[in-house]
Amino acid sequence: MSLVTRETPLQTAQRALALAGPGEVQVTVVRERSLMSRFARSAPTQATAVDDTTVEILVVREHHAALAGTNRLDDEALLATARNADRAALAAALGGAGTHPGLAEPTAPAPPRGGSDDDEAQLDPARAGAALRATFAVAAEHGLEAFGAWTAGAVQTAIASSSGAQLEEEVTDSFMKVVCRDGQGRSGYASATATTADAIDPAVLAARAASKVRDAPAAELGPGSYPVVLEPEAVGLLLEFLGSLAFNGLAHAEGRGALSGRLATTVAAPAIDLSDMPLSARTLPRAFDLEGVPKASLQLIADGIAQAVVHDLRSAALAGAGTRSTGHAVAPGGAPDGPAPTNLVLRGGSARDVEELCAPIERGIYVTRLWYVNTVREKETLLTGMTREGTFLIEDGQITRPLRDVRFTDSVLRLLAATEALTREQRLVSEGEFYGRRFAYGVLCPALRAGGFRVTGATTT
Amino acid sequence: MLDLLTDVLSRVPARCSYAEARHVATDEEELLVRNATVDRIASTSADGVGVRVRSGGGWGFAATREATRAGVEHALARALAIAASQPAAPAGPRVPCPPARGHWASPLERDPFDVSHEDKLELLFAAEQALRGDSRIVRSDATCESRRVQTAFASTEGAACSQERVECGAAISVIAVDGDELQVRSYPGAHGGSAACAGWEHVLGFDLAGNAPRIAAEAIELLSAPDCPAGRRTVILGAEQLALQIHESIGHALELDRMLLLEAAYAGTSWVSPADLGALRYGSQHLNITADATLCGGLGTFGWDDEGVxxxxxxxxxxxxxxxxLSDRGSAAAIGLAHSGGCARADGFARQPIVRMTNVSIEPGEAGTLDDLVADTDDGLYLETNRSWSIDDRRLHFQFGTEVAREVRAGKLGGLLRNPSYAGVTPQFWSGLDAVCSRAQWRLWGVGNCGKGEPGQVMRVSHGTAPARFRDVQVGVA
Structure with a gap:
């Protein structure tokens, strides 16, 4: 191994910063080590190990920012990358006045964070193999086949900047999902997200997924509005979308956000209390954002009243009136789509469990998870998507039969306004999707019951 | 690099029945002019090696950015360790494939990486300026992207090939807001436009500045346009929307790994089964679909797929x-085919190949131009430019929204209608196809955001389409 691979990400960032020379420069180094093991029909299918480091150099000239990246760590490559960024910033400056507010002011180095697991142990392929074996055994006990994925990752992020930032942290994460399926195609889903693989029990997940495969014909529901109980996986995905549609400070400042003109007004039921809590150990904690701004808790909805939106440096500057970044940049220099909350927490309610949520429902829908959700109309937070792998009919207060998956087209804010009860227990949930460089995030939330869930279609045989 | 990969693979242990190594070097550049300023100017260069092995019936894959002998050897050792740790499973067959040899490069007239930032920004500023002028337009974007991917591939079966693909694209879009109403309009397509495996000439062909005033005016008009009425209607889909319709309800449904349940836990399965091949009526007699990785200009065009087919x-x-x-070597063998469909594709060096679309296209029909098709329609709707999309995990029940609709009455297009949406069930919908425009109207549309696989892979594919007409479609579902 070469000398440079023994550097810490922060040392690499410092070296790149020195090579970049004078000027307004931020270097962001991200090292990912991860392992993902997939399975289908109770057999392993694909297993992927990644070890990669990316260096992104942001140069700001006359309030114009330009970004260049590489995954080569030698001096020659870093110097060339810095020059590319500088040339691009100069070209941008020829176009007139820029709007970048400048780099973040330096902050005290954050304490090291991350999971307690030893990274190398966490990424041991034998651990993945054991997880799969345990899952297959439970599925077999139920006469079912298992499908899913197990993954663990350790991502170190470091930032060094000409304004004096010297930051480094590690986020470890693990995710597993299990789909159990019978010969008729009936299936059930369970998943878990945690900071370490130790916190996830594959056998428990497999048993939970298997319990949702009911040996009964599926009922059908036509289009209409129904009371609904949403498990945390479904709630979490809806809140993720709400994060980008309602709490994105850039969209808000441009007047196209769902809460434009609605801050300090009632937007949800009184029981709804939503925050971004990046330092909470019950989430996947992070100490700083990708502009080097420290993270802190931020209340977004309190007692149903909209409180705030999140900002990065650029959206804060656009918002004006002394608005400051809340530490929600998701890319060096700010992402074109704006900032986003990455550690959403929905406060739990008083319901003991999902059975208690179901109890008052005469005829309604129980949803384990949602799938292929997409935005229909942004300002209304109107989404469409399907239910999947665990949809049931609720009759006279109890889950009675499987239900054919339904298509919903509904507004997240309307659902939160129609929320009647939430479980006490919250669960950290995520989709476990890792496109590009691994960035683990999840939503800590309870299950909830809401009225008027709008069904616009159903699957057919 | 090929020599290095070949040499390392020549030393794999005897227990390893198959190994392949792929070096991928990717250069990407993106420029965005927004609201009269340069909002983003970014470039990335990344390279590394992914090694995939089969050992003792198990598969392992390890990726490293260390494109050196030591790095590749380390990745090979890690891939072997991963394969060995997998629960025992029967070794599935793979269809044979002749060893890939040689070099392939995509054709282009002007390399987009040879065009200066200044020239690109001049083009974008001109287009973006032509979008502005009404205070209700809160966001005006002009963007372009360029991408070069160089691949070297070697395997223990004797493959040793290399290829280079260059892509570029551009787009303009606006968001208009008036009170609670928000409308979007894009050109040449939504979601970043329409990239192609081509040179800068592809971008110049769009005439972004020339189309900008129309796009801006339509976004403003949509703010106060009537809502698209609900009902069962005859619908003419614009070519760009038809590309996504094919992508979601045909392309993904025909991925053989989905039919075999190998993607059941993520991307999903399919309403189609392998037993349906050769017999299932998917749509009307006007429906002719090809997968063609040899098409000039497609994002799904290449010399060999990422298994060397x-x-x-x-x-x-x-x-x-x-x-x-659509198949790769493993899925083809699983249903007894003699050859792979050549659809194994991977997103960069750090992902392994999975079954993907290439260029999945509808063949042109005989309905003439879009004007001819409209003239031939007494009563219907014309829907253009995708705005939202969703389909179930069997690719059967879908719902789409488009940026605009226009009424068609007595063979003529009417004014704009806002918030159009339609839904359907795949085979019923395609059975309603009764006309496809002719070859002169047919063109490739790039889709650059196709997600599949775990860890996630973003694939870039193209779809050749011409406007087409569908009968008895449910409109106005959202």
Whole structure:
């Protein structure tokens, strides 16, 4: 191994910063080590190990920012990358006045964070193999086949900047999902997200997924509005979308956000209390954002009243009136789509469990998870998507039969306004999707019951 | 690099029945002018090696950015360790494939990386300026992207090939807001436009500045346009929307790994089964679909796929009847095919190949131009430019929204209608296809955001389409 691979990400960032020379420069180094093991029909299918480091150099000239990246760590490559960024910033400056507010002011180095697991142990392929074996055994006990994925990752992020930032942290994460399926195609889903693989029990997940495969014909529901109980996986995905549609400070400042003109007004039921809590150990904690701004808790909805939106440096500057970044940049220099909350927490309610949520429902829908959700109309937070792998009919207060998956087209804010009860227990949930460089995030939330869930279609045989 | 990969693979241990190594170097550049300023100017260069092995019936894959002998050897050792740790499973067959040899490069007139930032920004500023002028337009974007991917591939079966693909694209879009109403308009397509495997000439062909005033005016008009009425209607889909319709309800449904349940836990399965091949009526007799990795300019065009299988053209649906599926070497063997469909593709060096679309296209029909098709329609709707999309995990029940609709009455297009949406069930919808415009209207549309696989892979594919007409479609579902 070469000398440079023994550097810490922060040392690499410092070296790149020195090579970049004078000027307004931020270097962001991200090292990912991860392992993902997939399975289908109770057999392993694909297993992927990644070890990669990316260096992104942001140069700001006359309030114009330009970004260049590489995954080569030698001096020659870093110097060339810095020059590319500088040339691009100069070209941008020829176009007139820029709007970048400048780099973040330096902050005290954050304490090291991350999971307690030893990274190398966490990424041991034998651990993945054991997880799969345990899952297959439970599925077999139920006469079912298992499908899913197990993954663990350790991502170190470091930032060094000409304004004096010297930051480094590690986020470890693990995710597993299990789909159990019978010969008729009936299936059930369970998943878990945690900071370490130790916190996830594959056998428990497999048993939970298997319990949702009911040996009964599926009922059908036509289009209409129904009371609904949403498990945390479904709630979490809806809140993720709400994060980008309602709490994105850039969209808000441009007047196209769902809460434009609605801050300090009632937007949800009184029981709804939503925050971004990046330092909470019950989430996947992070100490700083990708502009080097420290993270802190931020209340977004309190007692149903909209409180705030999140900002990065650029959206804060656009918002004006002394608005400051809340530490929600998701890319060096700010992402074109704006900032986003990455550690959403929905406060739990008083319901003991999902059975208690179901109890008052005469005829309604129980949803384990949602799938292929997409935005229909942004300002209304109107989404469409399907239910999947665990949809049931609720009759006279109890889950009675499987239900054919339904298509919903509904507004997240309307659902939160129609929320009647939430479980006490919250669960950290995520989709476990890792496109590009691994960035683990999840939503800590309870299950909830809401009225008027709008069904616009159903699957057919 | 090929020599290094070949040499390392020549030393794999005897227990390893198959190994391949792929070096991928990717250069990407993106420029965005927004609201009269340069909002983003970014470039990335990344390279590394992914090693995939089969050992003792198990598969392992390890990726490293260390494209050196030591790095590749380390990745090989890690891939072998991963394969060894997998629960025992029967070793599935793979269809044979002749060893890929040689070099392939995509054709282009002007390398987009040779065009200066200044020239690109001049083009974008001109287009973006032409979008502005009404205070209700809160966001005006002009963007372009360029991408170069160089691949070297070697395997223990004797493959040793390299290829280079260059892509670029551009787009303009606006968001207009008036009170609670928000409307978007894009050109040449939504979601970043329409990239192609081509040179800068592809971008110049769009005439972004020339189309900008129309796009801006339509966004403003949509703010106060009538809502698209609900009902069962005859619908003419614009070519860009038809590309996504094919992508979601045909392309993904015909991925053989989905039919075999190998993607059941993520991307999903399919309403189609392998037993349907050769017999299933997928749509009307006007439906002819091909997968063609040899098409000039497609994002799904290449010399060899990422298992070293030569690019091919395959008829998937002929006269409405299902003929073939999209396959790789493993899935093809699983259903007894003699050859892979050549659809194994990977997103960069750090992902392993999975079954993907290449260029999945509807063949042109005989309905003439879009004007001819409208003139031939007494009562219907014309829907253009995708705004939202969703489909179930079997690719059966879908719902789409488009940026605009126009009423069609007595063979003429009417004014704009806002918030159009339509829904359907795949085989019923395609059975309603009764006309496809002719070859002169047919063109490739790039889709650059196709997600599949775990860890996630973003694939870039193209779809050739011409406007087409569908009968009895449910409109106004959202």
């Amino acid at each position: 030569a690019a091919a053209r395959t008829a998937l649906i002929e006269d409405g009847v299902l003929r073939a599926a």
